[in-house]
Amino acid sequence: MGKWVICAAWPYVNAFPHLGTLIACVISPDVVARYLRLKGEDVVFVSGSDEHGTPIEVEARKLGIEPKKLTDELHSYVSLLFEKFKISYDNYTRTENPIHIRFVQEFFMKIYENGYIYDENVSLPFCTKCEIFLPDRFIEGTCPYCGYEKARGDQCDNCGRLLDPLDLINPKCVFCGSKPTVKVTRHWFFDLTKLSEKLHNFVMNHEHFPPSVKNYCNAWFREGLKPRAITRDNAWGIPAPFPGANGKTIYVWFEALLGYLSATLEYFTSRGEAERWKDYWLNKDCKTVFFIGKDNIPFHAIILPAMLMASGEHYVLPWQISSIEFLMFEGQAFSKSRGIGVWADEALEICPPDYWRFALILLRPEVRDLNFTWKDFYRIVNSELNDNIGNFIHRTLSFIYRYFGGEVPSPSKLNVEDEEFKKTVESAPKRIGLQIEKMRLRLAAEALLEFSSKCNQYLNLKEPWRRIKSNLEDSSTTLWLTANAVKALSILMEPFMPDASEEVWRLLGLEGSVHSAKWFEAASFNLKPGHKIRKPKPIFKKLPINFVETVEKQLSEVRSKLKRPKLAK
Ligand SMILES: [Zn+2]
Ligand SMILES: [Zn+2]
Incomplete structure (x- = not known):
């Protein structure tokens, strides 16, 4: 069992997350964390609100309130949104938490004492x-x-x-x-210059960093690393611990990066096993993966490793950085002031979280900028979720319910087509998993759809609704196979659509929860003849035919009713 820390970039607390933020730093790491847990890996998934620094201080001054009062409100609003999107953080914390503050101060004193x-x-x-x-x-x-x-x-x-x-x-x-x-x-x-050579070797010879990360960093290396100011004169922040630095605070960028470590420490502290965070961050076999926007690459590939190196402790350095290109909205950049885009809270008023999660993964800009359009969203929900995945599950379960009294039928001898289909199911977990491990989540979602298409093709080929009268044995075999394929889908969907997958698990009449199933159980055909399923109902709902034409109007109505924390700007 491998150890992993899945690190999601800490969103700045006064910027409500829009679809672009959701796909870069929120949903993507959740897909990976969920997948690894199903595989039986030991995962800690952390993130939190970055709440110090100038913009919050400016905002609070404008509102005439204390910065802490403002960030309390914003943090709880954003945390709740992520909960609604079913993001399975082990710890979603904030930079005002006392463990983080103490950790940062002690960490910087160590770097100071080491002469950096x-x-x-x-x-x-x-x-x-x-x-x-x-x-x-x-x-x-x-x-x-x-x-x-x-x-x-x-x-x-x-x-x-x-x-x-x-x-x-x-x-x-x-x-x-x-x-x-x-x-x-x-x-x-x-003084980054002291670490220039070590950092250059670390980044440019990294086994896993994608070319995009290396290219971005190479521009910094070519210009030469320069010392960076790590203090500010702000009052709102973590007091700088250096001798003579009274009244100075640590620049937000530098302290928030240490949040990945302190959030792990806080998580284990709350479980009464504070020392266990070291099994991750001070364990050379632990893999740390960072999900960030591309503008944050140098901070995660250069500055964070630099701080870890300068501490003199044997911290594990970033194992992988998954950054994506930009997501556009109907051909334009997201803009709050111009009202271009969809924000997380608005999105949930339009469709359930699973629809957004899956659509955004399919539109994840992995190799180039991609464009979110309502037309694509409509197509994904209606054609992929409903006509492809939902249709296969519902046809299989309804047929078993109607013709076999809700009991999974017994298979007879498998013919060539059956054998081939069985192999398709057996190979699906590996095919999808491989893409997730390469952080190619879009390809993983496409592989899931391809699998579901093959399930539909097999069902159409076998036509149990027609053959049941002439060849009961053949239809029984088909339905035993497809019932097991539905169970496979339930598990394979979990990282992408946790609610829908759990609903499929429940309709299958299975014990426990899909969230604690095992990934490779999807290939196991352990749904036995005679197993009782529940009364089926459709997993997904179609969007109305005029959705694309009416959604912007619906969105502006939603927007006027939302009760967001008030910001001055
Ligand atoms: Zn002034
Ligand atoms: Zn300019």
Whole structure:
């Protein structure tokens, strides 16, 4: 049994997740975590809300409340959404949890003592009216490269360039609009240059990192790694533990990365076995997999390993990074301000979570940017879920219920077609599993559909509804085989559609839960003749024929009724 930590990127708590976030960092890791558990692997699946830093501080100031009050509300709202999407986190926590805070402080002190951190005076914009420094998003102005007027101190959202706050033309304080002055302040830097060679070898010779990760990092290596400031003058954050750093906090990016470790520690602490987190993070055989958006690659492939190396402890370094390209929405980028896209809470008002989970996996942008369209969604729900998977399950169960009194019939001797079908079922878990292990989740979902299509083809070929009168033995064999194929589907669907798979398990009259079944049990044909099933009913519902034309209207009605935590922006 292998040990795994499945790490889902920590969403920034004031950005409600939209479909793109869901597929990159929420549903994908859940599919993998569920699959590995079914395979009997030892899995810890962690994530949490990234809640410190400038944007929350800005937001809370605008609302006139304490940052903690704001993040309490946002964290519980987002956590509940993920629960509704059936995301099987072992621990979905937050950066304000005391275990994380202590872990981060101790960790950074270790790096400091090992000589990787130094301090230096830097000039930063300062608002004399608000009496605060204005790094990152506290300051706005015109981008010196592209002329975009709302560029931030850390980045221009228009041309994507990283900026220094002092580069901005006509800079303004985001709170009061005043023109900032420049003031000298002391900051602490993580000296990445000392680890350059080790990091370069780690990334470029990595056995599992995909080319996309290596290419992205190579751009950083070519420019040369530079020391990065790891402190900020924000009040809202984890106090920097370094001597002389009173009033400074750790930059969110650096502390949130350690959340994967502290969340594992917190999980085992809550179970009264605090030391067990070391069996994962300090175990060279443990595999850590990170699900992130592609813009976060350098932080996970370079900065996190750098911190782990600098600690001097033998932490396990990232085993795999699964980042995807961008998901577009009807040809455009998701935009909250322009109302383009669908957000997690809205999505659930339109369709059950399984429909979204499966559709998004099928549209997962694994090799290039992909476009979500309502037309595709409609096709996936109606043709794939209903006409393909749902139809096979319902036809098989209804037939057994109607013609065999709800008891799985006995097989006779299998003919060539039966044998071939049996082999199809037996090979399905391996075929689908292989793609999941390669993090090609879209191909895995396609393999599931292909399997279900073959089930339908076999049923159509055998026509038990016609043959039952002339050849009962043949029909009995067919239905014994397809009943076992339904059981296989129930297990193989679990990582993608946990609710529907459990419903199929229940209709099959099976004991316990599909969530604790074994992946390769799908190939076992252990549904015995005489086994009693329950009264069948359809697993999925079709979307109405005018769905594509009416969904945007439905969505705007949903939007007006949602009770989200209030944000100032
Ligand atoms: Zn100001
Ligand atoms: Zn720009």
